[in-house]
Amino acid sequence: MRFIDEAEIKVEAGHGGPGSISFRRETFAPRGGPDGGDGGAGGDVTFQASAQLGTLQDFRFRRSYKATAGMHGSGANKTGRDGESVTIKVPVGTTIKDSETGELLVDFSYDGETWVACKGGRGGKGNAHFVSSTHQAPKFAQPGEEGTARAIKLELKLLADVGIIGFPNAGKSTLISRISAARPKIADYEFTTLTPNLGVVQMPDLSTFVVADIPGLIEGAHRGLGLGTKFLKHIERTAVFVHLLDGTKVLEDATKPEVPNEDGTPSKSSFDLAIDGLIARYQGIRTELGLFNEALLHKPEIVVLNKLDVLESELTLVENARVALRQRIASIRGTHPAGNEPFVISAVAGTGLPELLFAVQAEILAHRARNSAPVKVALPDDENIRVARQ
Numbered sequence: 001m002r003f004i005d006e007a008e009i010k011v012e013a014g015h016g017g018p019g020s021i022s023f024r025r026e027t028f029a030p031r032g033g034p035d036g037g038d039g040g041a042g043g044d045v046t047f048q049a050s051a052q053l054g055t056l057q058d059f060r061f062r063r064s065y066k067a068t069a070g071m072h073g074s075g076a077n078k079t080g081r082d083g084e085s086v087t088i089k090v091p092v093g094t095t096i097k098d099s100e101t102g103e104l105l106v107d108f109s110y111d112g113e114t115w116v117a118c119k120g121g122r123g124g125k126g127n128a129h130f131v132s133s134t135h136q137a138p139k140f141a142q143p144g145e146e147g148t149a150r151a152i153k154l155e156l157k158l159l160a161d162v163g164i165i166g167f168p169n170a171g172k173s174t175l176i177s178r179i180s181a182a183r184p185k186i187a188d189y190e191f192t193t194l195t196p197n198l199g200v201v202q203m204p205d206l207s208t209f210v211v212a213d214i215p216g217l218i219e220g221a222h223r224g225l226g227l228g229t230k231f232l233k234h235i236e237r238t239a240v241f242v243h244l245l246d247g248t249k250v251l252e253d254a255t256k257p258e259v260p261n262e263d264g265t266p267s268k269s270s271f272d273l274a275i276d277g278l279i280a281r282y283q284g285i286r287t288e289l290g291l292f293n294e295a296l297l298h299k300p301e302i303v304v305l306n307k308l309d310v311l312e313s314e315l316t317l318v319e320n321a322r323v324a325l326r327q328r329i330a331s332i333r334g335t336h337p338a339g340n341e342p343f344v345i346s347a348v349a350g351t352g353l354p355e356l357l358f359a360v361q362a363e364i365l366a367h368r369a370r371n372s373a374p375v376k377v378a379l380p381d382d383e384n385i386r387v388a389r390q
Contacts, residue, residue, distance in 0.1 A: 007060070011117050011149065016070045019072070019126035039071065039080045041122055042067060042082075045065060046088070050092070068084045069147075096154055096155075124143045127139065159210065162209060163241050165235065167246065176199045180200055197212065198210060214232070235296065242360065245303065250305070309346040309349045
């Protein structure tokens with residue numbers, strides 16, 4: 001199934017039914033009066049978030065939704081039947097914006113959440129409502145009100161705790177396949193992954209968190225290169241980034257023969273050039289994140305040097321690279337990496353994954369603690385208010 005994360009549709013509520021113009025005429029009621037009933041209300045258009053949906057695929061071919069109109073009233077003060085409402089289900093994580101103004105109308109964050117996009121028109125009043133001492137036989141009734149209509153834009157932002165980022169072929173798909181039940185396509189070429197992949201990680205304490213593999217990030221993504229910024233929006237909600245660096249680049253560059261500068265002076269060592277290359281790729285991804293949304297640069301980030309399996313015979317090189325990366329990352333972020341960052345792992349062999357997952361879990365728990373909403377609770381005397389956290 002094709003991954004659809006944007007759609008534009010039109011929605012329209014039903015019109016209210018007109019009121020009835022009717023007069024009571026029965027043989028046993030020779031002086032019967034007006035008895036026109038009211039029209040029924042038009043149906044509403046309501047959106048509902050559903051955890052059972054994962055894309056906006058349903059809106060690929062259907063772009064218009066309309067609720068039915070209310071029925072007209074009838075004699076004997078009978079009210080017309082209300083129009084049938086329309087409920088449109090969307091994935092959790094969908095935002096709805098006004099297509100014309102771009103105004104954010106709603107952001108669905110939990111299963112079952114609902115929002116009325118268009119309210120059906122009220123039914124018109126029948127002539128029985130307009131009887132008075134001076135107007136005992138009104139021959140008019142109200143028409144029904146028109147239902148509201150609007151053009152809206154749907155945009156899906158995946159709800160994940162962790163966003164795995166990095167250049168193509170850094171091992172993002174392999175990592176998510178090892179730590180969760182997700183089974184993305186894995187191949188030894190760039191841009192294997194063309195859509196985000198979600199996986200649920202279960203920790204030893206049985207707690208879980210959701211990981212998203214974000215594809216297509218390269219330098220120039222904000223200008224449309226690679227897959228552009230198409231999937232960057234999916235990492236805006238995440239609590240922490242896992243930034244993968246390709247460890248094979250260290251081995252390739254650090255073992256190249258050193259070539260002196262053109263003027264004969266010694267050049268940088270192959271090792272230093274290898275670290276420069278990794279940092280350039282690391283900084284390149286951060287630059288694209290900042291150009292898309294500067295707030296992304298302030299999210300917690302865990303840097304990981306992947307593909308340790310190709311470096312197992314070069315443990316000294318690995319440790320030297322880790323120390324050098326740690327220093328360079330500190331100068332870029334402005335804060336010194338905590339703990340064992342950058343982590344050194346092999347997603348293929350599973351080496352180093354438990355330590356990485358515990359560090360990720362700690363960041364997620366810290367994020368949830370920072371963002372837990374305070375709730376005001378009234379004390380029994382209702383004079384003092386205390387604040388409790390959920």
